[in-house]
Amino acid sequence: MKPSRLARTGRSVLIPLITVLSAFVLAGLVMLVTGNHPLSSYGAIFDGTGLNWLFPWVTGQNRTIAAQDLQQTLVAAAPLVLTGLSVAFAFRVGLFNIGAQGQYTVASVIAVWIGTIWGGMNPVLHIVLAIVLAALIGAVWSALAGWLKANTGAHEVISTIMLNWVAIWVASYLFQEGGPLQGKQALGNPVSNTIAGNLHLPVIWGNPELQGLDVGVFLALIAAALYWAIIRRSTLGYEVRAVGHNPAAATASGMSVARSYIVTMAICGAFAGLAAGIDVFGWEFQVSSTTISTSEVGFLGIAVALLGRNTAIGTVAAALLFGALETGTAAINLNPSAINPELAPQLTLIIEGLVVLLVSTDLIAVRLLGLPRKVGWGRPQAVAAARRDTLAADDPALDPAEALRPEPGL
Amino acid sequence: MRTAVTDTTPVLDLRAITKKFGPVVANDRVDFDLHAGEVHALLGENGAGKSTLMSVLYGLYSPTSGEILVDGRPAKISSPNDAIALGIGMVHQHFMFIPVMTVTENIVLGNEPVKAGPTRPAGVLDRRTARLRVQELSDRYGLAVDPDARIEDVSVGMQQRVEILRALYRSARILVLDEPTAVLTAQEITELMAVLERLKADGTAIVFISHKLGEVLAIADRITVLRRGRAVGTVPRAGATEQSLARMVVGRDVIFRVHKEPAHPELPILTVEDLHARDDRDLEAVRGATLSVRAGEIVAVAGVEGNGQSELVQAITGIREPTSGRVEVDGIDITGRGVRAATAAGVAHITEDRHRVGLVLPFTLAENLALRRYRQPPLSRHGWLNLKAFRALAERLIDAFDVRGGGPETPASALSGGNQQKLCVAREIDSDPKLLVAHQPTRGLDVGAIEFVHSQLIDQRDAGKAVLLVSLESEEVRALADRILVIYEGKIVAEFSPEATDEQLGIAMTGGMVAAA
Ligand SMILES: Nc1ncnc2c1ncn2[C@@H]1O[C@H](COP(=O)(O)OP(=O)(O)OP(=O)(O)O)[C@@H](O)[C@H]1O
Ligand SMILES: [Mg+2]
Numbered sequence: 001m002k003p004s005r006l007a008r009t010g011r012s013v014l015i016p017l018i019t020v021l022s023a024f025v026l027a028g029l030v031m032l033v034t035g036n037h038p039l040s041s042y043g044a045i046f047d048g049t050g051l052n053w054l055f056p057w058v059t060g061q062n063r064t065i066a067a068q069d070l071q072q073t074l075v076a077a078a079p080l081v082l083t084g085l086s087v088a089f090a091f092r093v094g095l096f097n098i099g100a101q102g103q104y105t106v107a108s109v110i111a112v113w114i115g116t117i118w119g120g121m122n123p124v125l126h127i128v129l130a131i132v133l134a135a136l137i138g139a140v141w142s143a144l145a146g147w148l149k150a151n152t153g154a155h156e157v158i159s160t161i162m163l164n165w166v167a168i169w170v171a172s173y174l175f176q177e178g179g180p181l182q183g184k185q186a187l188g189n190p191v192s193n194t195i196a197g198n199l200h201l202p203v204i205w206g207n208p209e210l211q212g213l214d215v216g217v218f219l220a221l222i223a224a225a226l227y228w229a230i231i232r233r234s235t236l237g238y239e240v241r242a243v244g245h246n247p248a249a250a251t252a253s254g255m256s257v258a259r260s261y262i263v264t265m266a267i268c269g270a271f272a273g274l275a276a277g278i279d280v281f282g283w284e285f286q287v288s289s290t291t292i293s294t295s296e297v298g299f300l301g302i303a304v305a306l307l308g309r310n311t312a313i314g315t316v317a318a319a320l321l322f323g324a325l326e327t328g329t330a331a332i333n334l335n336p337s338a339i340n341p342e343l344a345p346q347l348t349l350i351i352e353g354l355v356v357l358l359v360s361t362d363l364i365a366v367r368l369l370g371l372p373r374k375v376g377w378g379r380p381q382a383v384a385a386a387r388r389d390t391l392a393a394d395d396p397a398l399d400p401a402e403a404l405r406p407e408p409g410l
Numbered sequence: 411m412r413t414a415v416t417d418t419t420p421v422l423d424l425r426a427i428t429k430k431f432g433p434v435v436a437n438d439r440v441d442f443d444l445h446a447g448e449v450h451a452l453l454g455e456n457g458a459g460k461s462t463l464m465s466v467l468y469g470l471y472s473p474t475s476g477e478i479l480v481d482g483r484p485a486k487i488s489s490p491n492d493a494i495a496l497g498i499g500m501v502h503q504h505f506m507f508i509p510v511m512t513v514t515e516n517i518v519l520g521n522e523p524v525k526a527g528p529t530r531p532a533g534v535l536d537r538r539t540a541r542l543r544v545q546e547l548s549d550r551y552g553l554a555v556d557p558d559a560r561i562e563d564v565s566v567g568m569q570q571r572v573e574i575l576r577a578l579y580r581s582a583r584i585l586v587l588d589e590p591t592a593v594l595t596a597q598e599i600t601e602l603m604a605v606l607e608r609l610k611a612d613g614t615a616i617v618f619i620s621h622k623l624g625e626v627l628a629i630a631d632r633i634t635v636l637r638r639g640r641a642v643g644t645v646p647r648a649g650a651t652e653q654s655l656a657r658m659v660v661g662r663d664v665i666f667r668v669h670k671e672p673a674h675p676e677l678p679i680l681t682v683e684d685l686h687a688r689d690d691r692d693l694e695a696v697r698g699a700t701l702s703v704r705a706g707e708i709v710a711v712a713g714v715e716g717n718g719q720s721e722l723v724q725a726i727t728g729i730r731e732p733t734s735g736r737v738e739v740d741g742i743d744i745t746g747r748g749v750r751a752a753t754a755a756g757v758a759h760i761t762e763d764r765h766r767v768g769l770v771l772p773f774t775l776a777e778n779l780a781l782r783r784y785r786q787p788p789l790s791r792h793g794w795l796n797l798k799a800f801r802a803l804a805e806r807l808i809d810a811f812d813v814r815g816g817g818p819e820t821p822a823s824a825l826s827g828g829n830q831q832k833l834c835v836a837r838e839i840d841s842d843p844k845l846l847v848a849h850q851p852t853r854g855l856d857v858g859a860i861e862f863v864h865s866q867l868i869d870q871r872d873a874g875k876a877v878l879l880v881s882l883e884s885e886e887v888r889a890l891a892d893r894i895l896v897i898y899e900g901k902i903v904a905e906f907s908p909e910a911t912d913e914q915l916g917i918a919m920t921g922g923m924v925a926a927a
Contacts, residue, residue: 233797235790238777246770252729252761253781254750 016307016314016359020321023354027347036340044338045347049073049328069333071206071213075283077323079104081220082275083301084319085227086142086268088310090156092231093264094244099145099160100272101298102167106141107134107273109171111280112287113181116193123198130199131277138273139266141167146265150258156265164298172289183286190289201282216278221316223271228312230267240264272298303352306359325351419482420445421615422467422498422584427476429462431824434815436462438639439476444584449606449616451626453659454636455856456828457814460619461503463636464586468500469493480584494520499582501573503589503619503827503854504765509562513555514544517576547578551605563691565716567598574605585609586617589827591625592854595715595882603629621828621856623652635659660858668864671872673892675704679756679876680726680845685735687718687725695721696732697900703845703876708867710879710891711902714919718900719880720762723849726878727759728752740844753782756844760834760851762880768834769822776804776818778833782841811836812862827854835863839870846870849880864890884912 028038050069052058058066083100090097114130121129145163148154174181176190183193206212231237242250243260251257275297280287300322307321308314327333329344420443429437436459444450452460466473469487478485480496487493493500507516518540525536544557553571561569570590577585587606591599606616606629620626626633627647634644635658643658656664680703689695695718703709713719724730726737728749737745739755752759761768769778780789780800788799804818813832815825822830831854838846848867852860867890871877881887887894887908894906896918904918 233795235784235793235795238780238784238795242770242773242777242781245772246766248767249770249781252727252749252759252767254728254748254753256748 012309012311012314016309016318019307019355019358022358023351026354027351030350031343031347034343036343037338041339041343041347044335045325045328045344047328047335048330048333049324050333051324068206068210069327072211072330072333073320073324073327074213074217075211075323076326077319078217078220078282079275079279079297080300080304080319080322081316082223082271082278083298084304084308084315085223085301085312086271086275086298087301087305088308088315089227089231089240089264089268089271091305091310092237092244093240093260094247095146095149095156095261095264097142097145097160097265097268098157098302099142099163099298100268100275100301101295102160102164103138103142103269103272104276104295104298105164105167105171105292107138107276108280108287108292109174109181110134110137110273111277112192112195112284115195115199115281116183119196127199127201127281131274131281134277134280135270135273138269138271138276140269142269142272143262143266146262149265150261168292171287171292175287175289175292179289192287195281195285199281200285201278211283214278214282216282219274219278220319223274224312224316227271227315231312236263272301300352303356303359307355322352418445420479421481423479423482424463424467425477425479427463427466427478428474429459429466429471430474435639437466437473437476437636440636440639440641442634442641444615444617446583446613446615447610448631449610449618449629451618451620451630451633452636453620453623453626453633453655455638455659456832456854456859457638457826458636458856459639460636461588461826464500464588464617464619467493467586468498494580494582497581497583498586499577499580499584500586501570501577501588501590503592505569505573507561507569507572510560512558512560513564513568513572514541514557516561516572517544517579521580543579544575547575551575551578551608552601553605566593567595567715570594570598570602578609583613584615584617586619588619589621589854590618591620591622596884597714599625621854621860623655623857626655627652637661656857659856662858664857665861666857667889668861668868670868670890673707673871675707675892676874678702678704679740680878681736681738682722682726683736683738685722685725685732685737687721687730687732687735689718689721694733695900696725698735699897699900699902701895701902703878705844705874705876706871707892708871708877708879708890709893709895710881710887711895711897712881712884712887712915712919713897715882717897717919719849719897722897722900723759723762723847723878723880726752727757727847753841758782758838758841758843758846760838760846760848762849762853764827764830764834764853769830771823772821774804774819774821775808775813775816775825775833776800778822779804779807779837779840782837807836807840810840812859828856828859831855832859832863835866839866843875845876845878847878847880850882851879852881852883852886860886884915 024042028042031038031041046052048069050066050071050073053063053066053070083104086100086103087097111130111134114133118126141163145156145159148159149156173179175192176182177188179190181192183191200208201214201216203212203214231241239250239255239260242253242255243257247257284291304315304318304322308318325348329348331341331344334341334344422444424440424442426439426441427437428435428439440459440463442463452463454460462471465471467478467487469489469492472488478487485496487496508519523536523539523543525534541557548555553575555568555571555575556564561572570593590602594602609616618626618630627650630647632644632646633650633655635642637659652666682699682701685696685699686694687696697718699722701709711719711722721730725732728744728747728751731746735745736743739752739757742755744751744755765771770781777800780803784790784795788796789803790796801818807813808817811832813825813829813836815829822833825833835851851867852863855863867877867879879887879890891908894908894910894915895902896904896906896915898919898921906915
């Protein structure tokens with residue numbers, strides 16, 4: 001059945017592309033209405049992302065700037081890949097992990113704390129230890145929600161949101177004026193100590209002083225590859241997918257749904273924790289109460305996972321898009337004559353919001369690909385079964401409604 | 411071929427319908443017509459294309475080519491809404507309900523009576539009217555339902571009646587029933603037949619799909635047979651026999667009762683002692699069941715649906731934790747130790763509900779066939795899957811069990827109902843168990859496939875395995891069992907030899923006292 005498989009793959013690329021395009025078009029309308037020129041604005045944003053570096057005809061000074069912008073884009077995309085994986089992995093087992101932000105936060109605290117104590121340690125060992133512990137604490141934090149789900153039935157959406165707030169407020173407290181982890185040299189500022197220069201992740205492209213690209217991006221790509229391998233090639237991933245699609249059948253096959261929930265959530269948390277590790281050791285070097293409460297990396301992970309349809313490649317691509325948007329619309333990267341710099345960051349939010357909205361409604365896919373809109377109103381399985389020839393086989397995210405559906409009890 | 415039902419224009423006329431799914435031709439230029447007041451049965455092997463043809467009619471699939479005429483006029487049916495507007499009602503092979511809603515709500519959904527509410531002039535479900543209408547319909551056709559019960563709490567038999575009421579509620583004059591009797595008890599089937607007679611008398615045109623030839627002969631006026639997507643013939647009921655129909659369906663003669671030698675039972679494999687278990691509603695469903703199955707025999711548990719069969723099976727196979735009692739397999743105590751322990755002790759389980767429990771529908775055939783042993787080599791080593799081994803396993807079983815409609819990479823959801831069932835049977839038998847628990851193993855299978863599964867079960871017995879058969883089909887129980895145990899209200903109340911009469915069994919199954927035969 002090669003051709004239909006090809007068609008399926010084609011569709012699973014096409015649908016997100018259409019989604020993104022529609023979001024851009026709609027956001028373009030907003031620009032028109034507010035008196036901006038969409039095309040030149042998008043042009044300026046594109047240049048701001050540094051993606052024009054890929055064009056050989058961009059030379060000289062422009063090329064240097066483009067390179068810096070592109071490094072920024074990649075630095076921003078790396079943690080998004082990881083938080084995206086955190087959300088995507090949970091979707092695979094049928095859980096909605098809203099908690100990537102909290103997992104990222106507790107991991108940031110641990111990373112910066114470990115990174116600023118034990119001065120005499122071997123730097124390589126020190127970095128590795130700190131990042132591993134960051135991933136670990138993220139895993140534990142997240143597994144808590146999995147455990148609650150498995151043992152008490154507490155809905156993971158509620159518990160992860162609550163754990164987010166616990167993490168964010170505790171972390172803010174730790175670094176606040178007079179807080180236990182406030183930096184010694186930071187009197188009056190709610191920030192942590194700063195990580196010493198010999199503990200920074202090595203920069204592989206660009207100027208370390210100007211936030212060049214650090215090896216964190218490789219860690220993110222390795223994580224994405226690992227994600228693929230776990231999902232597609234390991235018994236664990238097989239169990240996760242089985243539980244995600246049909247907990248009753250998984251149970252009847254001897255799998256433990258409870259264990260799957262806990263293990264999956266732990267892995268999700270490890271991804272988010274790793275994101276914090278590479279941010280803290282890659283370019284932040286300190287954490288403040290303000291960054292804690294304004295960071296959105298974890299929340300953006302939800303949009304990344306949705307757009308990326310919970311696949312490894314999709315997540316990387318979506319993270320790249322969101323990273324680029326973030327960099328491209330940062331006022332500092334923009335040509336103010338082409339776009340109002342005040343509008344730009346809002347535009348990012350608009351586009352991100354539209355993407356989530358469009359992805360979650362499945363509307364465009366349904367309309368453009370000519371699927372019958374209401375194919376019946378049975379349980380999701382029945383509806384999915386009726387649409388079985390049009391949707392990819394093993395991808396819950398192809399039908400986000402399916403991925404988001406409240407799962408049947410244990 | 412014209413029969414003397416009526417000589418007016420058919421209410422429904424399907425002309426040269428072709429439906430392809432990629433390379434699979436599910437329907438190949440099929441003609442099918444239907445008159446008012448007629449029951450036209452559609453027969454065919456698993457995967458012959460019956461459900462597909464009806465899904466085309468109901469607007470779920472658009473045909474690759476062909477034409478649909480309703481009342482002699484070409485009709486464009488591109489969604490179920492169009493079909494409903496034309497008076498077509500469908501009872502699906504696999505139910506489509508919202509399980510947490512009540513019977514009434516499920517029936518009226520999509521066309522609810524509304525009344526003025528506090529915020530909007532007309533926007534609130536008028537429960538009283540809805541309930542009244544449902545009650546009215548239910549009385550008129552003798553389809554007894556409890557309008558206020560939640561769908562998930564009522565028996566499959568009642569769910570079936572709700573499905574029919576739903577179609578009638580939307581004033582269907584063309585009613586399609588896709589294997590409506592597959593999950594019903596003999597009693598319920600008799601009741602359903604009476605309902606269909608009444609509908610027929612009212613002028614409703616009915617398409618009746620079933621694998622049970624006896625039923626078809628009892629109710630149908632005409633019978634059309636599909637084979638591999640093509641209509642191979644239409645015959646009137648008069649003159650048709652089970653044998654002749656079976657031959658048309660499978661293309662060869664079928665043995666309805668597989669030959670079996672007398673059993674030579676050996677030591678007990680399964681021992682169940684004073685087992686108690688609760689159901690999902692936390693009511694005691696198994697109340698002190700005691701039974702044993704020896705190697706080399708088939709023991710059937712017969713009973714009216716809802717007497718604790720499901721819970722008994724689940725408690726034995728480790729899916730449900732018993733509240734007390736003991737389950738032992740080949741000397742190993744597996745009471746309440748879960749499915750994995752049961753599997754390790756040698757238990758295999760053909761589940762009663764292939765969609766909800768037996769299969770992971772979006773998984774490929776290979777992934778589904780691996781569900782029992784993905785943790786063992788060669789399917790996996792050190793936690794990593796060996797996809798080649800997955801594929802090899804799937805190819806072998808698809809071939810050995812004649813699963814049609816796809817290869818190792820096809821999602822199980824794309825198979826026809828009967829082929830999905832074969833998938834489950836293949837997986838469990840292939841796990842080489844000591845005890846095979848077969849719960850409704852032939853639900854939805856065609857006559858040829860039933861013959862096949864029955865001979866497989868007998869082969870398992872002859873290979874020295876213990877087989878516990880739980881079935882609502884008295885034919886099946888009689889054909890396979892070496893001993894028949896009757897379950898009533900969660901207890902084994904009587905034991906019979908397969909020669910027992912229907913009457914003896916019937917009395918025991920309804921709680922009457924009988925001297926064991
Ligand atoms: N959505 C689909 N995608 C791909 N193939 C399909 C799809 N639906 C049906 N098929 C294939 O079309 C053929 C006919 O299937 P159909 O469900 O109509 O059979 P059926 O006659 O109803 O069988 P059964 O008695 O087992 O229910 C089968 O080979 C099946 O695998
Ligand atoms: Mg069918």
